Amino acid sequence: MNKLFAGSGIIDATVQTLQNQKISLRDLTKNRRTALFFLRDGACVLTQAYIRDLARSEEFFRRIGVQIVTAVNASVDGASSVLSSAAVPFEVLCDPEGALYTLYGVESASGRDTLGNKQTMDRIRSAYAEGFVHGTDTGDPLRLPAWFLFDREGRVQVFHYGVLGDDLPPVENLLQTLEHLD
Secondary structure, three states: OOOOOOOOEOOOOEEEEOOOOEEEHHHHHOOOEEEEEEEOOOOOHHHHHHHHHHHHOHHHHHHOOEEEEEEEOOOHHHHHOOOOOOOOOOEEEEOOOOHHHHHOOOOEOOOHHHOOOHHHHHHHHHHHHOOOOOOOOOOOOOEOOEEEEEOOOOEEEEEEEOOOOOOOOOHHHHHHHHHOOO
């Protein structure tokens, strides 16, 4: 499985949006700084909470010139059962077979016992306490997250491959990092 690194170019693929439209990833990100998040299955409460946090910060991302795109390892039906496209102000790409994840080298945990730790379980409990409900899994339930920041030319500036199911930076920390990049 190939992994991207700083300077790697965006890998184009035809993707399906939460609105069930097909689009080229390259066209979606063309001439725009883009933060591309690979999240777990859309049914996952951690994914739902992270998308909520991104949505709450979307205006700030826009002000610093970064568009948000998320990929969920879920079918359109599976993702839309827990994610309202009206409440998500950015593109959500649905990839139930994990083809896009494979292209970008985003892996899965080897088993449930390696998917998380105590902090992961605390975040899951917190998401349930906030009212998030686990939906029906339609992708790989062991999928790990990752994120990439592409510059306007489609080159990776910053990236992170997760090693646990909740291994993404808090949105506030991410925004501080992105503010200081051109």
